[in-house]
Every structure is written in structure tokens, then in C-alpha cells.
Amino acid sequence: MSPAVVAALRDEMRRSEDVFVMGEDVGEFGGVFDTTEGLFEEFGSDRVMDTPISETGFIGAGVGAAMAGFRPVVELMYVDFAGVAMDQIYNEMAKVSYMSDGAFDVPLVLMTAVGMTPYQDPTHGQSLYGTFAHFPGLKVVVPSSPHDARGLMHSAVRDDDPVVFMAHKQLMLGMTDFADGLAEPAPDEAYEVPIGEAEIRREGEDVTIATLGLHAHRALEAADRLDEEGIDVEVLDLRSLVPLDTDRLFESVERTNRLLVVDEDYRSYGVSGELIARVAESRPGALDAAARLAVPDTPVPYSPALKEELDPGVEDIADEARAMVD
Template structure:
């Protein structure tokens, strides 16, 4: 990042800025989804794009994820670069064939005779009482299937750089943004995601994790919203003399194991934090990857994730199941 940047953007504005730039430079880029044109996306993910590019390139679609995600796959195979938005990642179930069996696999199944250069954007995450069908953080579900790249921004700076890279990539990319980080009025963001963002174009390579805070006593590996909760926990831990390092994955596929292992070789203690479910998920994959490559350096492991229950609607129950900074802090303390 440049040393001195005079402006700050919310994550939603940074995303839109990258998309608008790519649409100006390449007529094959277009955006489609539910309420993305006149409304500007319910999480401000497309605000202002319809006014500049019109309805032909910013398309509201019927409420049929099966239809419009299938159309996006077809358009990508014909040489266009669609961005297709799932309003909530939870809705992927009705288009599982289009995502799992077409978007992810058609390049392989065709013997590389077609590519699928599309971006699937999806809003993820809870913490605002929208119940079990609108609050999941299904990173691992997408990362599990070969053929897709999966990226997760935690700040406006990452949001812009990762979006430029996603649109330009010749493979399908799942770009998963957390609602709580977008900076919209009715859903306040924590301190942190609104950052300085350069006006010029830049990309952030996939598979390059970022050390958000350096430390010597424990490594906290996380992504999305929980980068900020981990940073809060690290500040509190410092008052107790515990120096925690915070690693922001930024992408799950490809996964930057080198940065994680380098941190573990320094601290010896691993805490993996995720808003996705604990079983068969990101926390287990990170722990297994570290064990494969640096078992001798690993002294202790803790996993902090969502228990294997549907996310409750009631605020006290939702707060109980979604990890917070206190849960992360306690997990780090158990490693010492």
C-alpha cells in the first residue's frame, strides 16, 4: 500500500470502484443479480453502476438463481466476463448444479476448450439477526470443490485489489464479502474495514495472506469479519503480556500456507478463527495444512468456529454461537 493516501473508502465503495473501472476498460464485463440495478444491491455492492452503464450491463434478474447463474456460466464460456451476485450465499442451494457442476468443472470437462472467466459474488455472515437461511458463512463449501478460486476481503483496500484480480482471472472466482464490513448505514461496520484506498488500479494476488499484526506468542489465522475481531482480541491480550500475530488469509483457494507456516515457526501456537461451521471446514483444513508442513514447530492448537447448529434468529442466541473477540482471546490464552 502507498505510504500516504488521502482518501478512505468503505468496502462497498471500493468494490464498486474496481467493478466500474473494469467495465469501462472491457465491454465484455457486465453485472447481473437480484436488485442490483435500480436498487444498487441491498448491501450497496453495485450502487451507481446502473446510472453509468445502463440496464444492458447492470441487469436485474428474476428470482431464479438457477437461471441467471446458468446464464452467467454460458456467457463466460462465450467470451464475456460476467459478475453474478448471490444476494445471500445461503441461496446457492437452488443453483448448486450451476455452481458445483458447471461453473467449477466445465473447463476441466471440456479438456480446456472453454474457460469460465466469471465472478460469483456472494454476501456472507451473520451478527444482525437474519436467522438460519440468511446468515451463513459458507467459505468452506465453495473451497471444497476443485475448479473455483475463493477470495474473502476484510478491508476496503483488499476489496478493490481482489476484485480487479477476480474480474481479470480466466478461472471462475467466488468473491465472498461479509455484510457487516460493507459500511452501509443500516448495518454498522466495526472499526477497521474502512481504509485508505489508492485511486489508481492495483491487484492483490490470490494466495497471498497478509500479516495484519505481528507477534511472537501465538498465531491467529482468520479471514473476513473475524480479522477485526482477532485484532481486537490481540490488543486486549497485549495488556496481559501476550503478543499475538494476526494473519488475514484473504484467499482460501489458493491458500497461502507459506505465510501461516512462517508464523507458526515463530510462535509455535496456532489459533484458527472462522465464522463458518466447525466440522469439515476451514479451521480443520488450516490445522491439517500446518500439521502436514510444520508439525514439529506446532506446540498447541485451538479452533474457534461456529458450532454445528443452524444460526438462531434471537439476538442473544446468535451472539452465543458466533465467535467474538472474547472467544478468540480465551483461545489464545489456552495456548500459553
């Protein structure tokens, strides 16, 4: 997905000189996850700015620049380090517009990498979707394909509100097989994927799997396996957590009457429980069964074998969906 992100950033930077990128290793190095590959050569150090290892400093600077009328894209290399700058994120970035009664907008994109990869420790492998979705004032998007990565980045840069753009490392670097329908390169021209619209990746009648990011691919693979058993799975790719496309979620569950939520964040107080609660509150008559697959409430281990035990895999998803239908 990284070339799609780079293409969107390049287009937006050509479109407006108010758009610039800043963060650790985004310059000549091109970003640890190739998110800024080639941008330094075209735009130079004034608009592709390497920063010290000071998340508090450069995220705070990004908020100030956004208040001054720029449209910064600030890369937080790993989402795990958001805690270092949490005051800038949830007390400034998220609240400035509210506290100023709309006198100041904060058109800032906080671009960050999420998810587990082999041989990364507990402070480099979290997803934390629910953490950012919990803060009023932030929009949160999670692309699962090159097409959506480019379109959502265009939308995020052009949005007058702060947007957290959360991309899975394995998808950015091509470390995993992409599911059919999600692997195609992004179109060459600029386009927007609307923030707040989910996408049905596969239609079905027996159970809805609502998911996002890497797990959209795993859910589609699980659905293919279950199809051979006569179980018809619908896969709903959320794409956006804030705003959340509850209309499409409710419509899907009303068709299937079963909801399985899969994500790579921690199980408690997260996205999985929130989606089930939304459906239970608003469409209680449509819900015959609900379940969630997420990461147990324990730090992400360094060991790849232990990670496999924690991270919902294709077989885990298939087993849970099968049990719900049985």
C-alpha cells in the same frame, strides 16, 4: 467496503465491454448490500441487469456468457441460496474448463454476501466458506478491508478462472467498527491484490491467529487486549482460501509454535480444521498447540442474543489464545 467494490466494478466495466453485472436488485436499486450503487446510471440495463429470483437461471446464464468470452460478475445475494443453483456452480462453473480440456475458460465472478447480522434467520446468516473451498475448480477470496475488497475484485474480474468473492455483510455496510489498519478507504486508482496471498496484519511471537473477513478485525482487537497482558499475538489474514497461502501460514506457525484458527463457518469439516491439518501434516515439529473457534454445528438462530453465543467474539478469541499460551 461496498464503495471499494463498486469502484473496482466501475473501472473494470470501463476497461472492457465484456464485463457486465447481473443479479437480483443490482440495477436501479444498487444492490441490497450497495455492491452496484450507481453502476446502472452509468452503464444502463444492458450491462447492469436485474434478474428474476431464479438463481439457477441467472448463474447458469452467467456460466454460458463466460464460456462465450464475456466476463460476467454475477451476484448471489445471500450465500445461503447457493443450494438452489449448486449444479450450475459445482458441476458447470467449476468443471467446464477441466471437462473441455481447456477449450473453454469460465472467467466468472460469483459475488455473494456472507455472515451473521442481527435479526436474520437461519437461511440468511451463514458463511459457508468451506463449502466453496471444497469444490475443485473454484478460486475463493474473502476481503477484510476496503483496500483488499477493491484489489481482490480487480484480480477476480481479470482472472480466467471462476472466482467466488465472499464479502461479509457487516463490513460491506459499515455495521461494525473496523480495526486500526483495516479501515482506510481504498486508493482511487485501479490495482490488484494477488489471489492466493495472505497478509500478516500484526506480527507476534506467542501465538498465530489465522482468520479472515470480519474476524480479522476481531482478532486484531483481541491481540491489542492480550498485548496489555504481555501476550504477543500474530494475526494472519488469509484473504484467499483457494489458493491458500500455506507458505505464509507455515512461516507464521514456525515463529509462534501455536495456531488458533477463527472463522464464522461451521466448525466441522471446515476451514478451521483444514488449516490445522495442513500445519500438522507439513510442519508437525513446529506445532506445540492448536485450537479452533468457529460456529457450532447448529443452524444460525434468529435471536441476536443467541447469535452472540455462537459467533466467536473478541473475548472468545482472547480467552482461547490466552489459554493456549498459559
